[in-house]
Amino acid sequence: MTDTVAPKTTVSLTVDGRAVEAQSGELLITACERSGSFVPHFCYHPRMSPVGMCRQCIVEVEGPRGKALVVSCMTPVAEGQAVSTTSEPAKRAQEGVLELLLANHPLDCPVCDKGGECPLQDQAFSHGPGESRYVEEKRHYEKPIPISDLVFLDRERCILCDRCTRFAGEVAGDPLISFTSRGNNTQVMTFPDEPFSSYFSGNTVQICPVGALTSSAYRFKARPWDLDQVESTCTTCSVGCRTVIQSSRDELVRYQGVDIEAVNWGWLCDRGRFNFESVNSKNRVHTPLVRKDGALAEATWATALDAAGRILRTVLNDKGPDAVAIIGGARGSNEDAFAWSKLADALGITARDAQLGDGLPTEVFALPQATIAQTCASATIILLAPDIKEELPVLYLRLRDAAEKRTARIIEVSPRATGLSAYAWKSVRHDPGDQPRVMSELLATAEVAAQLSRGDVTVVMGRGNLAESAEFTLLATGAVLSAAPQTRVLPVVRRGNVRGAVTAGLAPRRADTDTNAILAAAAAGRVECLVLLGADPLSDVPDADLVRRAFASVKHVVAVDTFITDSSRHAEVVLPAAAYGEKVGTTTNCEGRVSDVAQKITTAGTARPDWMIAAELALELGIDLGVSSYDELHDSMVASVPAFAPIAQSNSVRHEGVVVEHPVSVRITASPRSAAPRLTHQFRLHVARVMYDRAVGTAESPSLAPLARESAVHLHSSDAVRLGVREGSDLRVAANGSAVVLPLVIDDAVARGVAFVPFHQHGSDVRQLIRHDVPVTDVVIEVV
């Protein structure tokens, strides 16, 4: 049988008397809605498979066998159908379904979060019978019950539409909730002892058509008519999901996902959804702080800018521009980074880096790039990245969908099983540092070679292990590039706007002037002033020892930040910055898509956007950046940075975003060099991020902060047996002259010989073991 795909045919039908053209295979409900007839529905969702659970979308269809009532979400279009959504039988059916749905539905509208934006309310009003004949006692459940830390379930309100369970199973891959019991007692429930701790549980709250699922972060905070909203882009990670920001009384109250075909399909991860609480936190820096008598004291902007200006002027005059370095800028917008880059150019400062030594060299942006859509449409997806589910969750949803529904095949090379391992065609475990060799071996096999030749190949590359140098990932990628020249790359660097900051100019000029080099120079006394742009090196740079030494010996630190972090606590001047939702800008996501970030609330205290701080500091130093408003800055950026030129002509920045590119110039040479093999009594350290950690956005959000775990070392069960230790016992992990004590967690996802420690959790800091000039970290584990 030949593998031909039947050509898509167009089908003509009539809906409510109007002629409609539809694609063969399309559902009747989409055809009806496209033609302008609204069909009431609850369980149908365009991004999930149709189930026909609610029966609300019943319409009357006249076909060759006469008239019939069908559920339009389960019926495909066919030639010659005559559909009526408003005929007598269809109306009676719709009204009947609503009456039945409302029969057991409690009279909770005044106290229900969904009241005011509830499809059940709206459709009962528009398509309902108007009166109920149900006078009996309604069923009762305990209400509400928490099914996870973030989500509450009210079973009385549930209309059993299957949306949440379908999402959990089909989309998120965490089938932790499903229907239990039967008949009248059917209810949505979690499995015993397994809460609904999915990273995407917030989406079920958004898609639930009634108030059965409510989120603890938003519960009772406001009503829909209190809310005022604007569309924006999330900048928690570099996927850049499109969201709407909703506020009430000048406080952020909720984020909802917006369906963008190119990026997030309407889904958000829980972290990005609920970290709005950090913006409203009382711990925000409201006024500039200047160090006086050893402590940071509140000051006016004039005083603070004067102090910062004096510091910079002194250092620049005495030691020259090489003594000043700028770290950070990946948490702001493109315009923020551009303004600071301009200031740095004017001052002659070349030492700048938006990444904190925990990402990839910026040369990766010059490789042939793939967008998320192109990645998901590729025939082969090679993962040389951290656990996508932990770091860029919505990208995980896209990749999972690509593997499950489409014909993409995932080849995963990582030291630990990840969320995508279950969907990978091949998943290879290895020692950290061994990627190049493992990759080359894989590429040499016939199977893989044949797979690569089937179509597009995309390498999703990121910094999978903070305890090893980034060169191994680059070398492995190089191997793929040489084996399959049509390969493209999707660099998944961690922070929200790394790409934008790098494009705008906050990138190191050479590989040896990156953050690690800056900190080394600071430790050696060559850099006397550090400017931190929303960066927290003391917490985020993998080589903690280096940072400590740098901060100990650097003379001045000027911090621009939203909170007092570990690093800004050492600063001489802290300038309060406007947080997400408080400033206008554009951001660039991992695929290079530029979309806008909107302002919804006024800034806290006297905080200002980063670009404004740059402009004022420039004026203080006698430089005119030529920027007096956001629009001027934006236009200047578009005009000066060639890569951003496409966004000038396009209005899509306000919705789907515009993909911008770096010119292609770099070729990474392949050589299957790997790290030296480890000694058998040692373990190779694998440090990677997990979803909830002590990052400022998570830690300052009361609903997310408790989800961060304790730091622990994960070993394979056979390694634990070898060491003779049990789960929970303290282990002393030593390397490079330092040691930390961590409890043990037995985790068979970890490869043998590898010790996995999640990054930036409470408890002992594993970064003390990492050295930036040591390619891989081999640790010795002893029982305490």
Next chain:
Amino acid sequence: MGYLGGFLVTFRQHGRKNRVTTQYSGGRLFKRKKRNAKSMDEKIYKPERLHGRHVLNRYEDGMEKCIGCELCAAVCPAKCIHVRGADNDPDNPTSPGERFGWIYEINYLRCIHCDLCVEACPTEAITETKLFEFSFTNRKDAIYTKNELLVGDDGKPRHLPWEDWRPGEDQHTSAWMRATAAAGDASFVGVVSWAGERGYGVRPAEATQAQADASEAASPEAEAEAEVKH
């Protein structure tokens, strides 16, 4: 009444004893010992359903009726109500059910006393008393918080320092709610469809129009007296 009847109406008001305003209680005439302070302080009776200052009611067992649903804030045309709900503490619930009004503020500089909030409230929590002499002297006092609005343990409104009360004004605190409880549906007139109030129990139904006309025709004085005594 014709064109000229109106003139007679206004002309007849001269010298009437019943005035809506009284002498200043700190004024010259009032202070003169010869004058009877009480008689100078009399005001005409207030109709039973006068729209005055609001109160937040409680059930007979003391639980607050307000569930923090924000429907009053939604319907308010002057946008003068600010409500935030919160979860009830399971050990010590403030209101029956999941949710109670945690923040409840009315800004009386904006309130137009239309009583749409009273009609919108699903639990009869917010009603209006007949107190309308509550001249505050600064903006902060103008925003009545939940503590100031909530009725006391005896079901009576809280008497704030700047309010000028007359006897009987704290009594009829929910007349308008009961009058509009049926939303005008004739078949509900005379039917008790509300819960009991702290300190007052379940109030009787309002008289139907026919009953009211009959009683007023029988003795208008008694009717007026009854109103005052209420």
Next chain:
Amino acid sequence: MVRIAAHPMLDPSLEGGMLWAPLIIVILKVLVVFVVGLVATMLMVWFERKVIAGMQNRIGPNKAGPFGLLQTLADGIKLFFKEDLLPRRSDRFVFALAPFLSFVPAFLSFAIIPLGGDFRDGNDGIVTWFGVQTRIQLADPHIGVLFALAISSIAVYGIMLAGWSSGSKYPLLGSVRASAQMVSYEAALGLSLACVILASGTLSTSGIVAAQATLTDWNVIATGVVPFVIFLIAATAELNRPPFDLVEAEQELVGGFNTEYSSIRFALFYLAEFMNTVTMSAMIVTLFFGGPQPVSFRGVTLDIPFVPNALEGTVWLLAKVLVFLYIYVWFRATLPRLRYDQLMDLGWKVLIPGSLAWFMLLAAQRLARNEGWNVFVTTAAAVMALGVCYVLLQAAFTVSNDTREREGVQF
């Protein structure tokens, strides 16, 4: 001492040579008119507030001074201390001038009103002060009421310019409305005034007063009641008093023409309105009710005990003016405001034709009397002719209404 022959016009300044007594009399009169004018305004404000309060079951001002008499003074002092704003887009000179254009004509009109006099024993209202015989009014020009009409037209300027020079849209709307209103009602005013002049035969105020010696001679009866009614309504509209006060309708126009005015300028407008009210009441009394004349019917003249003859006229005038002031306040308390189109309709379609018709009727009757025709027949003929005109007028109105409806013009 100068011997004066029986001359109806006694204006000392017209006599040759300056003597001390007449000069002092003139100065005295100026002072009196000025003071009386201002105090009357003050008391009028108090009177209005108290009476309206009484009609509304309230007490009214009772704090400033006994019975609140000094309330107006207190308000004036407060206004004096307010900030005097000059809007940026205003025409400075005209903005400053307008209140005075409103205020001054009120005094000027007051000047020609006879404020008293001795009308007993054949004294035609003439009294003797310092040996000089004079009337108790500041000026008695031949053109009398024409002068008053002219001066009240200048008051329109005041309001018109006030609104225009404010440089803001509500005052402009208010003043445009005001000027249209005042101009339309001046026509009716003038026509009913013409009836009075027809009956009295003279334009000078003292002559008009002198012609109303007995009750039946009072112009309200002599001209029929209609001119009086029309004059009353037209005067209310001239004064921008309720029910014709949408010029300053707070509900629609913020403050109308005086929105942008504050402090003394506003006080002047406010006082001008009340001054005009007093003046117009006095004018009505003078024209229709005999002014300072006592009530005298069939030879019986009412006498006020304990008041010397010279002052009796003033007392009578005061009583009559008080009645009309009360009537104005009564209007304010009772009547709702007229809508602008209703106001214009009333002015143009009812009052002007009405007063014109009545004037024609009176003129016909006078002609008949002069020529010796049968008065009844003449009146009947006149009425029929007027009836025809009325029918024609109604037809014209119907046609215009139909045209308007057809073209869909809104009011």
